Amino acid sequence: MTGSTLLRRIAPQLLTLAAVIVLVSIYYPAFYQIVYVNDRLVGIPIDVIKRGAPVALLAIGMTLVIATRGIDLSVGAVMAICGASAAWSIDQGYGIGAALGIAGAAGLVCGLWNGVLVAFFGIQPIVATLILMVAGRGVAQLITGGTILTFDSDTFAFLGSGTMIGVPVPTVIWILTGIGFGLLVRRTALGLLVESIGVNLRASTLAGINSRVLLIAVYMGSGFCAALAGVIATADIRGADANNAGLWLELDAILAVVIGGNSLLGGRFSILASLLGAMIIQTINTGILLAGFPSEFNLVIKAVLVIVILVLQSPRFMPYLELLASRFKRSSVTRLEAGE
Amino acid sequence: MLERILMASVAVFSLGAGVAGAQTIGFSQIGSESGWRAAETTVTMNQAKERGIDLRFSDAQQRQENQIAALRSFIAQGVDAILVAPVVATGWDSVLEEAAEAEIPVVLLDRMVDSSPDLYLTAVGSDxxxxxxxxxxxxxxxxxxxxxxxxxxxxxxxxxxxxxxxxxxxxxxxxxxxxxxxxxxxxxxxxxxxxxxxxxxxxxxxxxxxxxxxxxxxxxxxxxxxxxxxxxxxxxxxxxxxxxxxxxxxxxxxxxxxxxxxxxxxTPNMAGPAFDALEAYFADGTMPEKFIQTESKLYTxxxxxxxxxxxxxxxxx
Amino acid sequence: MLLSTRDLTKSFPGTIALDRVNFGLKAGEVHALLGENGAGKSTLIKCLTGAYRRDSGDILFEGKPIFPQSTLEAQAIGIGTVYQEVNLLPNLTVAENLTLGHQPTRFGMIRPRAMQALAQEMLAGYGLDIDVRRPLESYSVAVQQIVAIARAVHLSGRVLILDEPTASLDAREVQMLFDVVRDLRGRGLGIIFISHFLDQVFEISDSLTILRNGRHIATHPAADVDRMQLITLMLGRELEEETSVRYRPEVTGTSADAIRFTGVGRRGRIAPFDLTVRKGEVIGMAGLLGSGRTESAEVLFGAVPSDSGTVEDANGAVDLRNPRSAIAAGFAFAPEDRKTDGIIAELSVRENIILALQARQGWARPIPQAEQQRMADDYIARLDIRTPDAEKPVGLLSGGNQQKVILARWLATNPRFLILDEPTRGIDVGAHAEILRLIEDVVAQGMSILVISSELEELVAVSHRVIVVRDRRHVSELTGADVSPDTILRAIAAPHTTLEAMA
The missing domain is CATH 3.40.50.2300 (Response regulator)
Known part of the structure; x- marks a missing residue:
């Protein structure tokens, strides 16, 4: 993708993000303030890119799954499983490396399970992943013993609340993961093959694509992203909360992908746009907290904003926006000419 | 079936004889949805052990039908009293009436029900x-x-x-x-x-x-x-x-x-006050208050x- | 005429599905509608029943023009339809299915007794002795068909359209259904009957109308046409002049370097068959729709892997477990249904062209962007693919250009054996000729090709020999002077000939 086509692809998301930021700063004018204290950057934008880490990570994997015309409802529960595994490993004294390895392996195994159900047994993705969505939290509770499993490891906690040259570690993790996955799918042929099976699985198989293995790999990718998100959520509160870790985040992740302009019918995808979608959602969440409305309004405000965004991005509405944009361009050109 | 009737009649007999100590009490717990709930279960079991009570425990896994079934089973077993932490407030009338007919006192723990106060002995809870x-x-x-x-x-x-x-x-x-x-x-x-x-x-x-x-x-x-x-x-x-x-x-x-x-x-210790009230009731028929408020103790x-x-x-x- | 059309035309982007079709149905007749896939039968039916809106032309019911906007409206006018897949609700009772939407009610409440009585009454005369209170799904498909017919007749009552009603019935059930159909004909209904089973068509029909490529070809009383004529009409002989010059280069290969299929087949799809494919050879495959042509191709390509036999070439056994291994062995397959099995509509022309090659190379070795561009431009020029640029989504191209993109995809893998299933169906004449020329080109370079086609002249023009498939068996192989439209037609039509008899 060349620079200009990429820009055209993510333009709606950039505009939406800008609009949401402007809206929030109306209620909270100090939005843009970023200061550097105690070796860390502090400010609302920093909060957004830190708090948005779990959804951003989930959105990376979810984008690929959705590109294959699938969906992964289990990521929230997988977060809980992987967070619990990591906390358990630390608690057992296995050390940070082993804990991360076990959490990552748990995520990959969960993805393998989903992928096999979808690719080999032909179960509809929404049903296949629903199984783990429901059962996964139970598995996580078994690991934590039903309590909030706390641990004492500053190294591990660093992943949730530490900073690197002032930037929160969760932010570093999601940006690096996004770049990593982006390079993986665009510098190899994976992206093309994933889009191909998403548009037409049968034709792709007949063209020689190993669609089963590819589908499984995509669900495993999603599981791995969920593992990273689970590790961050667990490290953040220094404890694995099997009941609440990642609760309902699968829905936010799907929403991020949709706001990112990716079709639920599969095919063309953009990880970058999904990440922008995740940041849009997080800006809304943080904005609601800052605005100081009573809690009862939180979900309503979020829902209204999401509806407005989706309507503005809908195929019915886009032509009007483009028309408006072209008019604006023309009138600004004429104004320029008049000025000269 | 015969066995159950036999057991029930034995229980009624033992109640009639007013045998103190070595009581059998059924406890229907909601589930273990939170750490506090798990602690309540543990404390209740500890309290029962300390007092020499034979506690029959049943986990309802968040479902009222499981709780009602557990209560019916307790009634059939002829327990001396029943503790129940109700999962919802409504729909308890008939099973509580069955318990009343069998003259088994019921104590509500932690949560209330919408039934008539006549149908249970007392409720223990925090405010x-x-x-x-x-x-x-x-x-x-x-x-x-x-x-x-x-x-x-x-x-x-x-x-x-x-x-x-x-x-x-x-x-x-x-x-x-x-x-x-x-x-x-x-x-x-x-x-x-x-x-x-x-x-x-x-x-x-x-x-x-x-x-x-x-x-x-x-x-x-x-x-x-x-x-x-x-x-x-x-x-x-x-x-x-x-x-x-x-x-x-x-x-x-x-x-x-x-x-x-x-x-x-x-406090997860709802059972302590409940057992106290039951002991007083069995000893001389003292009717407790309809709501026993647990202490909201402040720790600093x-x-x-x-x-x-x-x-x-x-x-x- | 009970129901007729005048110059009925309907087009979809890229194709004209119905081209000024005239059709007439009399009261009290069974009128068969015949044609290969894509001939326009289902489009005609959908226009008659209001499922599609026509572009132009008239539909006349008892001489008066009608404009049904939905199947419900068509039903109200008097036109009822029963599809191959029964369109009823299997978990409701027979009575509920029959009376759904017009149940007898009192004060808004359904009266079960009256409903059952009405259902019994509707079923009277169909020779069914069933309990209307039981769920529909507890009865056989044949009974369900008849229930569907009873409902359609009750609601519409003048014209009954039966779309492939016998596809999932056994012989006895077919007779049961035909008894009902004859009875309805006796009661003065006009019945349109669509079927691929020619025996059944001849048994039940009074008249035949043949469509081909969206055009009305002929209408005859059934008694005046024989099987041979009918198949000739269905398959058509339009290309005679255009491809009369036969260009058939010599087969360059020997039996030593051939690919030998021995006893390959797939239970329930195609009986085991032998096939030897030499270098530079074009093998034609002819047969009616559903005869086992596509099934043969799928076995040869590993799309539906063979469950018997062996495949060998000069280097030993060839692995055809799945398309991937077939492609690795140098096979390629352009399927019959381009839309569902061929193109990746949303992806660009470039991506569609490089797809098979990229899949063969593996994900880790991407074809460089510049190389992709060069290949795409090269094939766009070589095959004359009409597209503004290589980045246009292939779904927006016309059928012929989509077919060329798929050919380009396979040529890019430089295969030794290319299977083409109906390569020229539904594409315009210009593209048609170009694709035939392309076949000749690549064969001259030593590629082997299997062409499946309903266009007999086309087969004759390009093939060194022709295999005829009937009833899911390879029944004969025509070589040399026997490769002519007439012999092929005779082999397809011969009801009970065997391979030996034909040879």
Whole structure:
């Protein structure tokens, strides 16, 4: 993708993000303030890119799954499983490396399970992943013993609340993961093959694509992203909360992908746009907290904003926006000419 | 079937004979959805063991039909009394009537039902409003007349603990004009959300410099918020006072470390008062009050938090 | 005429599905509608029943023009339809299915007794003795068909359209259904009957109308046409002049370097068959729709892997477990249904062209962007693919250009054996000729090709030999002078000939 086509692809998301930021700063004018204290950057934008880490990570994997015309409802529960595994490993004294390895392996195994159900047994993705969505939290509770499993490891906690040259570690993790996955799918042929099976699985198989293995790999990718998100959520509160870790985040992740302009019918995808979608959602969440409305309004405000965004991005509405944009361009050109 | 009838008649006989001690009591628990619930189960079992009671335990896994089935089975077994922590408030009339017919006293734990009070012996529970009031009153004395801007972490929006604990706290600080709740948001009773919302409070209130105290509707949110305060470079417990409710083990660690200031106990020991009431009833027919309110005890840094932590950490929280 | 059309025209983007079709149905006749896939039968039916809106032309019911906007409206006018897949609700009772939407009610409440009585009454005369209170699914498909017919007749009552009603019935059930159909004909209904089973068509029909490529070809009384004529009409002989010059280069390969299929087949799809494919050879495959042509191709390509036999070439056994291994062995397959099995509509022309090659190379070795561009431009020029640029989504191209993109995809893998299933169906004459020329080109370079086609002249023009498939068996192989439209037609039509007899 060349620079200009990429820009055209993510333009709606950039505009939406800008609009949401402007809206929030109306209620909270100090939005843009970023200061550097105690070796860390502090400010609302920093909060957004830190708090948005779990959804951003989930959105990376979810984008690929959705590109294959699938969906992964289990990521929230997988977060809980992987967070619990990591906390358990630390608690057992296995050390940070082993804990991360076990959490990552748990995520990959969960993805393998989903992928096999979808690719080999032909179960509809929404049903296949629903199984783990429901059962996964139970598995996580078994690991934590039903309590909030706390641990004492500053190294591990660093992943949730530490900073690197002032930037929160969760932010570093999601940006690096996004770049990593982006390079993986665009510098190899994976992206093309994933889009191909998403548009037409049968034709792709007949063209020689190993669609089963590819589908499984995509669900495993999603599981791995969920593992990273689970590790961050667990490290953040220094404890694995099997009941609440990642609760309902699968829905936010799907929403991020949709706001990112990716079709639920599969095919063309953009990880970058999904990440922008995740940041849009997080800006809304943080904005609601800052605005100081009573809690009862939180979900309503979020829902209204999401509806407005989706309507503005809908195929019915886009032509009007483009028309408006072209008019604006023309009138600004004429104004320029008049000025000269 | 024959066996059951036989057992039931034996039980009725033993009740009629007024045999004290070695009682059999059925306990229908909701499930183990939270650490507190697990602790309640543990404490109830411990209490029964101490008193030499034969406790028949049944886990309903959040389903009323399981609870009703458990109660019927207890009635058929002819237990001496039944403890039940009802999962919902409605739909208990017929099974409670069956228990009454079998002359088996029923004690409600922790939650109420919509049935006629005649159908159960008594209910043991905490007063959520009272808990909030205790926390508020503590803050009034701690603030000592100085200006104090409070941020509040609410429970899940619309849940009765969130509504009542908010109401109680406001009652507790009523009349103290120096104390003002400046921000109030839901933290969904979870650590993650407690931390996230506290971060936004700190941002919005001048990096936390304008916040004097935090009131959290449960300890878990307070634990999350304490981390947020620390990460913002402030000292929880000193720069920002922290008061919360529940008294779970982790908050005692924070109290011991000087990072929290006070917690109001929601005791998991509902069974103790229930067994007391039953003993009195079996001994001489003393009818207890229809509602036995558990103590909402306040713990501060002065109340040996390290010891309290040791005492609680194995209760299953 | 009970129901007729005048110059009925309907087009979809890229194709004209119905081109000024005239059709007439009399009261009291069974009128068969015949044609290969894509001939326009289902489009005609959908226009008659209001499922599609026509572009132009008239539909006349008893001489008066009608404009049905939905199947419900068509039903109200008097036109009822029963599809191959029964369109009823299997978990409701027979009575509920029959009376759904017009149940007898009192004060808004359904009266079960009256409903059952009505249902019994509707079923009277169909020779069914069933309990209308039982769920529909507890009866056989044949009974369900008849229930569907009873409902359609009750609601519409003048014209009954039966779309492939016998596809999932056994012989006895077919007779049961035909008894009902004859009875309805006796009651004065006009019945349109669509079927691929020619025996059944001849048994039940009074008249035949043949469509081909969206055009009305002929209408005859059934008694005046024989099987041979009918198949000739269905398959058509339009290309005679255009491809009369036969260009057939010599087969360059020997039997030593051939690919030998021995006893390959797939239970329930195609009986085991032998096939030897030499270098530079074009093998034609002829047969009616559903005869086992596509099934043969799928076995040869590993899309539906063979469950018997062996495949060998000069280097030993060839692995055809799945398309991937077939492609690795140098096979390629352009399927019959381009839309569902061929193109990746949303992806660009460039991506569609490089797809098979990229899949063979593996994900870790992407074809460089510049190389992709060069290949795409090269094939766009070589095959004369009409597209503004290589980045246009292939779904927006016309059928012929889509077919060329798929050919380009396979040529890019430089296969030794290319299977083409109906390569020229539904594409315009110009593209048609170009594709035939392309076949000749690549064969001259030593590629082997299997062409499946309903266009007999086309087969004759390009093939060195022709295999005829009937009833899911390879029944004969025509070589040399026997490769002519007439012999092929005779082999397809011969009801009970065997391979030996034909040879």
């Amino acid at each position: 959520l409003v009272h808990e909030g009031r205790v926390a508020g009153e503590w803050l009034v004395s701690a603030a000592n007349g100085e200006e104090c801007r409070v941020v509040e972490l609410q429970g899940t929006t619309g849940s009765s603990p969130a509504i009542d604990r908010k109401k109680g706290f406001e009652e507790g600080i009523a009349g103290a004009d120096n104390i003002e709740i400046v921000r109030s948001q839901t933290g969904d009773f979870t650590r993650t959300r407690g931390k996230e919302v506290m971060e936004s409070f700190l941002q919005a209130e001048n990096g936390g410099a304008d916040i004097c105290a935090l009131y959290a509707h449960n300890d878990d949110m307070a634990v999350g918020a304490i981390q947020a305060i620390k990460e913002a470079g402030l000292k929880p417990g000193e720069d920002i006072l922290v008061v919360s409710i529940d008294a779970v083990p982790d908050i005692f660690q924070a109290l011991a470390a000087g990072e929290a200031n006070a917690t109001v106990e929601l 840094q002065a109340d040996d938090p390290a010891g309290e932590y040791e005492a609680r950490k194995d209760l299953g929280y």
